[in-house]
Amino acid sequence: MGRVTERRRVIRIRGGVEAGARADTLVAEEPLEIRLNGRPLAITMRTPGDDFALAAGFLVSEGVLAAASDVRNIVYCAGAKDDGTNTYNVVDVQLAPGVEVPDITLERNVYTTSSCGLCGKASLDAVRTTARFPIADAPPVGLTPALLSGLPDRLRAAQKVFDRTGGLHAAALFSEDGELLDVREDVGRHNAVDKLIGRALREGLLPLSRAVLLVSGRASFELAQKAVMAGIPVLAAVSAPSSLAVELAAETGLTLVGFLRGPDMNVYAGEHRITLEAAASTSRG
Numbered sequence: 410m411g412r413v414t415e416r417r418r419v420i421r422i423r424g425g426v427e428a429g430a431r432a433d434t435l436v437a438e439e440p441l442e443i444r445l446n447g448r449p450l451a452i453t454m455r456t457p458g459d460d461f462a463l464a465a466g467f468l469v470s471e472g473v474l475a476a477a478s479d480v481r482n483i484v485y486c487a488g489a490k491d492d493g494t495n496t497y498n499v500v501d502v503q504l505a506p507g508v509e510v511p512d513i514t515l516e517r518n519v520y521t522t523s524s525c526g527l528c529g530k531a532s533l534d535a536v537r538t539t540a541r542f543p544i545a546d547a548p549p550v551g552l553t554p555a556l557l558s559g560l561p562d563r564l565r566a567a568q569k570v571f572d573r574t575g576g577l578h579a580a581a582l583f584s585e586d587g588e589l590l591d592v593r594e595d596v597g598r599h600n601a602v603d604k605l606i607g608r609a610l611r612e613g614l615l616p617l618s619r620a621v622l623l624v625s626g627r628a629s630f631e632l633a634q635k636a637v638m639a640g641i642p643v644l645a646a647v648s649a650p651s652s653l654a655v656e657l658a659a660e661t662g663l664t665l666v667g668f669l670r671g672p673d674m675n676v677y678a679g680e681h682r683i684t685l686e687a688a689a690s691t692s693r694g
Contacts, residue, residue: 412437412457438596443467444486444501446510456577456595457497459604460485463595464500466607469615470635472511472539473504477613481505511539542616542640544662546682550585550619550642552664553684558672559587560623561647567592580605582641583621590620598624599631606639616640623647628667633657643682645669650677 416435421428443451443464455463461483468474486499504510564581567589580601581592593604602624609615621643622636628646630653636644637657644658645666655677658665664679676683 412439439496440498442499444499445473446504447501453597453600455597455600459593459608460497460500462593462604462607462611463600464502464603464607465610466603466605466635468502469606469610470603470631470638472541472638474610475541476615477611479505479508480611540638540661542618542638544618544637544640544642546618546642549682550621550664551684552585552621552643552682554672554674556587557621557645557666557669557674557683560621560645561669563587563589564592564623564625568594578625580622580624582609582617583623585619585621598626599629599635602632602635606635609639618642621645623669627651628654628665630654630657633663633665637661637663643679645674 416432418430418432420430437456438454439457441453441455441457441460441463442449443453445468451467453463453467464483465474465480474480481503483500483502485495485497486501487495560581560583563583564579567581568577568579577594577596578598578601579592579594580598582590582605584590591605591608593601593608595601595604602622605622606615606617609617616639618640620641622632622641623645624632625647627648628644628650630651632646633644633650633654634657642662643664643666647669648667650658650665650667655665657663658678662679664682665677666674666683667677668675676685
């Protein structure tokens with residue numbers, strides 16, 4: 410697409426003094442309208458690229474898609490510019506014959522932002538009733554703190570666009586052995602996760618029952634929901650989880666790790682997948 414970044418002139422100030430003008434590389438942010446069988450469903454602010462995967466992953470999270478065979482086609486719609494130029498900002502997901510369109514939020518205008526994701530999505534019941542892949546890793550994925558502690562640096566090393574802009578979130582899938590399977594970047598953390606899940610759907614890899622999902626920043630309810638909907642057993646974040654994310658993790662069996670920074674981390678739910686060592690006892694004399 411060629412629109413992941415843009416160049417803009419900026420005035421640099423160093424030490425309170427103007428240090429001259431220069432061109433700065435910015436991450437691109439544009440709206441993407443997602444349509445389902447031609448009907449407008451959602452608008453999200455995203456970094457252009459992997460738009461078909463983003464749309465597919467979003468629909469996995471909404472309980473619409475469960476397999477690549479559920480999709481007949483994904484296409485860009487005609488552009489929205491007056492001169493007829495395609496903006497590539499409207500995607501239509503066409504379901505395969507016989508695939509039921511569930512009674513999801515088609516009646517409302519769903520709007521997602523690059524910061525918070527899907528606005529108004531707050532019901533645990535929505536996940537309970539639409540989850541296609543209950544978390545069922547048998548035997549359970551087994552992770553050591555040492556393995557988990559190395560994942561954020563590996564994610565950071567894979568963030569190519571972040572190195573140029575400093576303005577992108579990232580999400581990555583790792584195997585239970587710590588192998589990096591896929592990584593996506595976007596201005597929206599939820600979009601990066603949708604791109605991962607959508608790519609997995611299109612490659613026939615769902616459910617991701619032996620995978621670890623790592624996200625930059627915090628772990629919101631929405632990100633926990635996306636992990637659950639894709640059958641991912643472990644969600645780790647470098648920052649804090651929300652209370653609702655912890656509640657969802659506890660109810661669904663998701664392992665939720667927060668504040669993953671070096672050897673330190675907090676396990677909020679699903680600790681049975683983490684190989685823990687008891688704290689050394691201290692004697693008092």
